Amino acid sequence: MSAVHLRGLRIEIGGRAVVDGVDLDVAPGECVAIVGESGAGKSLTARALLGMLPDGARMTVDELSVDGADAFGLDERSWLALRGRRIALVSQDALAALDPLRRIGREVAEPMEIHRLHEGHRDEQVVRLLASVSLPEPERRARSRPHELSGGMRQRALIASALAADPAVLVADEATTALDATVQARILALLRSVADDGRAVLFISHDFAAVRRVADRVLVMREGRIVEHGTVAEVMASPHEEYTRALVEASAPRPRTPSDQAGEVLLQVRDVSKRFERPAVVGASFRLESGSTLGIVGESGSGKTTLARMLLGVERPDSGSIEWASARRVQLVHQNTLGAFDPRWTIGRSIAEALQAAGVPRGDRPGAVAGLLTEVGLDEALARRRPRQLSGGQRQRAAIARALAADPQVLVLDEPVSALDPTVRARVLALLARLQLERDLTMVFVSHDLAVIAAVCDDVLVMRDGVIVEQGRVADVFAEPQHPFTRELLAAAR
Structure with a gap:
């Protein structure tokens, strides 16, 4: 019996299908990965299983069950009863997912409080959970706030919180993307152990290198559809789709x-x-x-x-x-391009400001902005867009163009x-x-x-x-x- 059984998932946003015809099964003790580029629909697919689609999204499905419970057509109250107890989420950004004002112990205890579990000895259970995910000094860390922990420690605390109500299914959505190599390896090993202990794990990622370490099977998504699937070894060794081959090759530059x-x-x-x-x-x-x-x-x-x-x-x-x-002349290209650009300004205005600082005359700046965008492989029409209207790759190219404005x-x-x-x-x-x-x-x-x-x-x-x-x-x-x-x-x- 599958812990997750899904047939014919379709998600529309603004009348356009962003996920179309997705089938998925995950058995207890199995880790199944969904890979694909940003916008492929993998995170939307995962969040459909949790009843956490964004406002304005419309979902239809032929069959959907989670841990044996029919999960299609549930109201929000029914989803709240399902989440945490049968299925739980580990998100990418632990710092954003954890309340900065609450201690880690309170975060881990919250699912137990919601589902009325371990009453009378929750503090002891919190420490056991933190120890089970190999968080050092669990008693002390339970009293810490998120900013007092490293990125890897926060991610472990988030996994402990997800496991607090003993769900049958764990969804890890890009849970290791921004972590250091050694920390990432430890978190992947932890997720693998969660599956080996009998839970079903759905691992969402854009990186085949991470998938290879943790998953049994893999589904490759592109533009809302599954374009290839199989065991990880089969897909990585002999991908049938050119898109899959490009993902595999790009994971090992x-x-x-x-x-x-x-x-x-x-x-x-x-x-x-x-x-x-x-x-x-x-x-x-x-x-x-x-x-x-x-x-x-x-x-x-x-x-x-x-x-x-x-x-x-x-x-x-x-x-x-x-x-x-x-x-x-030394210039910086930031890690967080969304934070580095003024969200109120167009990309063209941000680059023009850099040109002004470099002493480029006002009349020459529009042409210089267009030239810089072309040099980094962007259409000059993107100069009229704001940062949030660009993809991550486009923003990074725009950030490089802005750095080049000073002729470093x-x-x-x-x-x-x-x-x-x-x-x-x-x-x-x-x-x-x-x-x-x-x-x-x-x-x-x-x-x-x-x-x-x-x-x-x-x-x-x-x-x-x-x-x-x-x-x-x-x-x-x-x-x-x-x-x-x-x-x-x-x-x-x-």
Whole structure:
């Protein structure tokens, strides 16, 4: 008997079918993945199982049951009784999903309160749940608030909350997308153990690399339809659809072949340290060569972003020196492009502002905006749109165009592709490679994704707890890592 049984799902928004004819079964003890690019309909399919479709969405279905209960046509009160007790959700952004004002223990206890479970000993059950998801010091963490936990800890707490009412089905919607490689590996192992313990797990992702680690079967979605399905091994080894092949290939970018020619030393960093409440960067020393790409990798809190901010001059080191060979124009490409653009302004106005700061005359700015958008592969008509009207990949290209407005010699890119689908990520990385050649750019690339670092970087710094524990040519460091932490990162990425 299937824990999830779905036939003929159709979802319409504004009269247009965004999910059409989807069939799905997930058995107890099985993990089934749905993969596809943004907009494929995978998250809408998952949320239909939870009765959590957005306002204005209209759903029809031939058959739908969850843990043996007929789930089609339920009112909101009936869905509330079903959610948490029979089926539960682990969302992508744990920081947004957890109430910032409530302690973690209260968040985990809430499903038990709703469904009147474990009355009289909920606190003990909360600690047991937190321990079951391998959260360190569960008694102390139960008293913490979300901002006091790391990203991986928050995600574990969210999984504990989802399991609190002992549901038969767990839906994980992009639950590991923004996590570091080592943390992601641990969360994927946890989700796999949840399935091995007898629950049905539906894993929503855009990344075949993550799917390979956790799922038994996979369904590939494109434009609202299932275009391919099978065991993970079968689909990854012999995909039938060109779309599937592109997703598989983009999940493992090809390593870059570094140049053997040494460039001019643009930047020399000597024994740089920075402290906030605790040491953020400790004794960092390295150099950056003209025309090269330097990668900075490490887990959240390792100091890589603080180091990048000091290169930009946004932060000043407490000690040590950062010496440019001459005056250099350095620009930043942010991780969160939606937050980096003013939501009230059009994309064209944001780029024009950057051109103004660079000294471009007013009369030349409209043409320069159009030229920059064309250079990054965007239609100049998108200049009239606001940030939310662009896809994630389009916003990232627009952010690169804005950075190029100042005609920089160095680009510092902070996790610029971490939230993008593999195929979109591949196109953005190819764009950066082209721009580097055409503009003779030098780049500093901050990332937690070792496959991306291998694809774009010549040299790499590996950071842990503010310290550069290893550095060198990417090919050398990744082939023969010397530090145990580097070996751990590489093992987690395989």
